[in-house]
Amino acid sequence: MSAQRRSLQEGRWHFQHGPIDMVLQCDGDAQACAFALEMAWQRFTQVLPELVSELPRLRMPVALLSVNDFHHPIALRMYQATQAAAVVTPDGFVTPMAAVAGSVAQEIVGCLAQPGVNRAYVNNGGDIALYLRDGMQWRVGVVSDLSMALQRMSDASSVSEQHILDGAFGVDAAQPVRGVATSGWQGRSFSLGIADSVTVLAATAAQADVAATLIANAVNLDDPRIQRRPADSLRDDTDLGARLVTVAVPPLGDRLAQQALELGLDCARGMQALGLIHAAYLCCQGQALVAEPLECWAG
Template sequence: MSAQRRLLSPNRWYFQHGPIDLIIQADGDQACVSNAHEQAWGKFQDVLPTLVEELPVLRKAVQAQANNPLNGAIARMMWEACAPLAKASITGHDGFITPMAAVAGSVAQSLLACYQQSGVTRAWVNNGGDIALHLTAGTSSRIGLVSDIARAWAKAPGAQDLLDGELHVTSQMPVRGIATSGWRGRSHSLGIADSVTVLAMTASQADAAVTLIANAVNIFDARILRQPANQMRDDSDLGERCVTVAVPALPAHLVAQALANGHACAQDLHAQGLIHAVLLCCQGQFEYAGQEACLA
């Protein structure tokens, strides 16, 4: 299957190729924006084939302090985002991480480079909720937050209260990447968070970090259904590690403990300068770490 694209509205495009779905918007001089969109489209067509060539290595655990073994620009970006996290000294983390933890954010980050040029004042590339931002001086972006996608889907179409809040990112902030993960998402999670949203310097870094934090929002309870990842998908990079399949309503104190575990992991990453802020959500309870100025 070849890459496809569709114009959604002026200066807003949808790109799709296999499992990759991007929504891209840009503002600025019309000629510059149009040129950037064409550059991004040309670049996008090689993204999936190039990543597939290196999948065997991308599915292997990153070794701490090792040299980057990958060749492609996006593959190398994935590895670099995960390398600082390949250590067991982070709270709630055993050191295991593969470059695949940063794949969506890295794809978004790579395409964003096409828009970081004169005449484009603002742009974003959204890859399934992992967002790379381009903000020039004086610009900003608002990002809607939905903490529990299952609850949102259950509401009537057109409901006005789907959002639980907003993030406001300005050009003065050291934030150009946002990523969200949870047990209901496209990727498997070891934790029970409905959602964890991380703000970081790049989408690649945010994607890697949010994977760890969402995994750490966890407790051990027999009512939580888990299954080996390779039984869910035989090519999973997680192998026999058990991923979350279903989470029943849990007592409030257990939810609070799971969030506290995730918060401790997030605090570690924030203290190391790897993330700017994070919002953790589980069964109606919330925790926050980092710079609260991002919450609108």
């Protein structure tokens, strides 16, 4: 199937190619924005074939890889982001696939960063890359439960942002944040943990993507009521092999949810100490913790 694009409302565009599905927008001089969007589209058509050519290596643990194993910029970015973050995992295990969505978003937003463009974003399935000229800002939404947000979207043919989001925060050009990512056990990818959502702000979308994945993994409990299955029994092309991923989480009560969140917060603070993330917002069964600085307000 070839890459597809279509215009949406309010100047947004939808690009789709196989599993890659993104929404993007840029503001500024009309001619500059038209040029930037065309550059983004031309680059987008190359992304999936490049990733497929690198896929066997991208599914390997980063500990077994080096920069010399990759030939394309997105694959190399995936490796670099995950290799830097591997030190916070209990056993050092992570594959470059943990940064795939953010790395793709980052590549495409780079095409939008043209003279005359004031600001731009690429939202690749919830992993967001931002471009901001001086004085510019984006407002980014937050959901506390990925499954609930998806349900709200599917329940109505036309649903407003206010009905999907639980809150929002502003990112301005002066902040060291150009990437936002959210992960959780009911999201698009497998998770080892029980977080309903973990939202991370980082310098790049690739860094935010892998960090959200690893922090969400760390929000966890050893509780027999939590149902887990080997990843490869659910999807034969997974990069996680036989590692146990979460498939069902019962109501745990505030104390246990808070206990799980505190483990995730420890992971987030470790990443902050290493300069890998700016901030994180962790949610589990109505409880929330923040690795500051993150200023959130009701949507």
